[in-house]
Amino acid sequence: MVVTVNENFNLIQNNYLFVEIARRVDEYQKENPDVDLIKMGIGDVTRPLAKSVIKAFHDAVDEMGDPETFRGYGPEQGYDFLIEDIIENDYKPLGIDLRNSEVFISDGAKCDTGNFQELFSQDNVIAVTDPVYPVYVDSNVMAGRSGKAGDDGFYEKIVYLPATAENNFVPALPQEDVDIIYLCYPNNPTGTTLTHEQLKEWVDYAKENDAIILFDAAYEAFIRTSDVPHSIYEIEGAKEVAVEFKSYSKVAGFTGTRCAYCVVPEELKINDSNGNKVGLTALWNRRQSTKFNGVSYPVQRTAQAIYTPEGKKEIKENLDYYVENAKLIRESLIDMGLDVYGGENSPYIWFKTPDGIDSWSFFNLLLNDAHVVSTPGVGFGPSGEGYIRLTAFNTYENTKKAMERIKQLNL
Numbered sequence: 001m002v003v004t005v006n007e008n009f010n011l012i013q014n015n016y017l018f019v020e021i022a023r024r025v026d027e028y029q030k031e032n033p034d035v036d037l038i039k040m041g042i043g044d045v046t047r048p049l050a051k052s053v054i055k056a057f058h059d060a061v062d063e064m065g066d067p068e069t070f071r072g073y074g075p076e077q078g079y080d081f082l083i084e085d086i087i088e089n090d091y092k093p094l095g096i097d098l099r100n101s102e103v104f105i106s107d108g109a110k111c112d113t114g115n116f117q118e119l120f121s122q123d124n125v126i127a128v129t130d131p132v133y134p135v136y137v138d139s140n141v142m143a144g145r146s147g148k149a150g151d152d153g154f155y156e157k158i159v160y161l162p163a164t165a166e167n168n169f170v171p172a173l174p175q176e177d178v179d180i181i182y183l184c185y186p187n188n189p190t191g192t193t194l195t196h197e198q199l200k201e202w203v204d205y206a207k208e209n210d211a212i213i214l215f216d217a218a219y220e221a222f223i224r225t226s227d228v229p230h231s232i233y234e235i236e237g238a239k240e241v242a243v244e245f246k247s248y249s250k251v252a253g254f255t256g257t258r259c260a261y262c263v264v265p266e267e268l269k270i271n272d273s274n275g276n277k278v279g280l281t282a283l284w285n286r287r288q289s290t291k292f293n294g295v296s297y298p299v300q301r302t303a304q305a306i307y308t309p310e311g312k313k314e315i316k317e318n319l320d321y322y323v324e325n326a327k328l329i330r331e332s333l334i335d336m337g338l339d340v341y342g343g344e345n346s347p348y349i350w351f352k353t354p355d356g357i358d359s360w361s362f363f364n365l366l367l368n369d370a371h372v373v374s375t376p377g378v379g380f381g382p383s384g385e386g387y388i389r390l391t392a393f394n395t396y397e398n399t400k401k402a403m404e405r406i407k408q409l410n411l
């Protein structure tokens with residue numbers, strides 16, 4: 001016997017997108033050490049944690065140093081103090097009731113969206129909107145659900161639902177049979193949204209076709225338009241067909257602190273091979289209890305501080321800062337005559353490259369001539385070719401400077 005590798009890893013198409021971007025940026029910076037690059041590529045935040053959040057963090061750390069208040073292993077699913085605040089603040093105001101047992105605290109929506117596919121059999125058909133957050137696709141490739149990628153960049157067994165300017169970034173419902181649909185709204189990378197009515201079509205589709213929706217709402221806090229749902233459970237019947245993923249990363253600057261949660265309603269049941277119904281709440285609970293030991297106590301206290309009146313106010317100030325940046329980017333690019341999408345309910349601005357230049361060439365042009373780091377749209381999937389993503393997470397000063405530099409390119 002010899003140990004053999006999971007060869008599904010060989011099917012992954014390229015380096016993780018951001019690794020490739022970092023490689024190009026490093027190379028450029030080595031050759032041009034004096035150039036001051038403005039990074040508007042990766043979706044990482046720059047504003048520090050809010051004051052009340054930091055205070056809660058410190059206080060909880062002190063508790064860990066006192067024998068009276070020290071805590072060891074917590075519940076794998078998360079502490080009730082946080083779960084209750086989530087239900088009370090993120091769902092009750094939307095008219096959505098949840099049980100504590102339906103909310104699972106985790107160390108990230110990346111992990112959750114990547115891990116959730118473990119609950120499904122290998123022959124399930126995956127559908128993704130295209131372009132897409134790479135985690136949904138790559139985690140299914142590793143699990144053996146994708147088949148091989150063709151020269152066109154599409155995996156043979158994955159169903160792609162293009163979202164482009166041609167369909168106004170509203171992907172059409174699948175024509176073929178699909179089982180698991182990944183949706184992310186407000187969308188990363190395009191920054192676009194679905195209205196209540198548009199999302200309802202997906203929920204209805206899932207119900208009629210015995211499919212389920214994995215709904216990534218990591219950018220929910222950026223929603224500013226009234227007809228955009230804040231949770232998929234605002235849609236009638238969605239609890240029977242959808243899991244929702246949320247994260248404190250972009251809302252509250254937790255990218256380095258790590259806390260997120262997902263909602264798996266008791267109503268959500270799928271078939272086993274005998275046609276019996278199996279509840280996903282219990283299955284996810286089993287999976288998490290086996291493979292995860294919970295988020296650290298201080299971090300859960302830190303997340304809880306976001307729901308205090310001061311916390312809410314401070315978080316909003318940070319969000320408004322990014323929203324201002326997004327507006328500046330959006331309006332500047334429109335002024336330059338570019339076709340611009342997103343940036344209204346999202347920190348992401350998605351635009352068409354001028355003259356049909358391919359994504360990586362335009363990425364290079366922005367890097368070399370404007371000293372701005374962007375993300376090439378094609379890195380998010382074949383339908384992203386010919387587009388570029390910019391993020392609103394830099395400082396206002398740098399964002400302004402970047403827009404001036406891009407303007408000077410006279411695109």
Ligand SMILES: *Cc1c(COP(=O)(O)O)cnc(C)c1O
Nearest residue numbers: 108109110133188218247249260
């Ligand atoms: C940033 C992001 C997340 C959040 O990931 P964390 O692991 O919680 O930091 C989830 N989904 C999408 C689409 C994202 O862009």
